[in-house]
Amino acid sequence: MAILFVLLALAVLAVVVTANWYVWRRLFRDTTRAPGWGRRGGAALIAGGWAMAVGALVAERTGAPFPLQQALAWPGFLWLALSVYLLLGVLAGEAVRPLLRRHLERRDRTSERTAAAATPAVVTAPALAPPEDPVPPAPPASPEPPAPSRRLFVSRVVGGAAAAAAVGTVGYGTYGVLRGPRVKRVTVPLAKLPRAAHGYRIAVVSDIHLGPVLGRDFARKVVDTINGAQPDLIAVVGDLVDGSVKDLGPAAAPLAGLKARHGSFFVTGNHEYFSGAEQWVEEVRRLGLLPLENARTELPWFDLAGVNDVAGESEGHGPDFGKALGDRDTARACVLLAHQPVQIHDAVEHGVDLQLSGHTHGGQLWPGSIIAAAANPTVAGLERYGDTQLYVSRGAGAWGPPTRVGAPSDITLLQLASPDA
Incomplete structure (x- = not known):
């Protein structure tokens, strides 16, 4: 097993190194005339970006001093997102490159034919005697730098466009996260829901991921957005934090302001088990949320249950469906x-x-949705499995890069519908 892990790690490393060499080649080697500061600077940029990214991941996982995590997180995690779209940009450029070369070749041939047609015939004049005092020839003009070759010009255009597209994509995706999630409204019919509960509103929020990048201000935006939707109940379905209560307790403090008629409830996500799940369960309880640790509460019109995340199995606190649901009234x-x-x-x-x-983030960074779809039965939205419906939120925040592309963040306001209404 250990040998298989090492081989897999080496394979992944080889892919990453090859991909970065390819990006460096297209953006820096192919766009410069000869070795020099441009190529060396590009290599330093790529190597430095990955050093910051690895440092940010290691610092978060090892519980390094929080100021160090914050210093590494912004440049390191943003580089991860940027490197994805630089690679996609130069790959897309491979399709554009031959088309642009052919266009330039046709243009040059047309220009040559036009110039040849416009050149007048040369008439030989009789030789004249030289003047007695000939004018000395003018000194030769300083040579102009040669125009870039067609190949170099194409590389610069395609590389520049790829870099601009990558920076623009990451910039807009980061703005979308920092702006805060928007409310998404979904109606869900429940066959057993009594008429009196028709229109009951549940605010579903997942994957807030408070950490070295998203902090107290972001938590306040999430709380204000939820409260503005005026839900009857709030469900926080895991991955609230990426860090310890000591470091992130102040960031999570705004959650005490959540307001709903029937309260706020919480279940753990896998990231809670990387961050001290027991301490966070107690902290959210102190903030006024009710943790459902393989437990159930009976509300006036339906049962609300919660199970621990599967990551808790390593700590002996995994999901227990029997404990949460075993003795309930199935007519409700x-x-x-x-x-x-x-x-x-x-x-x-x-x-x-x-x-x-939650959990999937909707893929977070396209084409991450393809990978998410391979690992999850539903990536985002509402689907039915037999008599059970599953709703998956794309989440309010972001993990790693504070960036989303093709998977905007959301807080979902579910409105339950009764068949008797």
């Missing part, structure tokens, strides 16, 4: 909070009517 509708969509299969077996999840 049941809404389950479970961080990962893969838990839907257990929910179906236990007769859950609606599972609320």
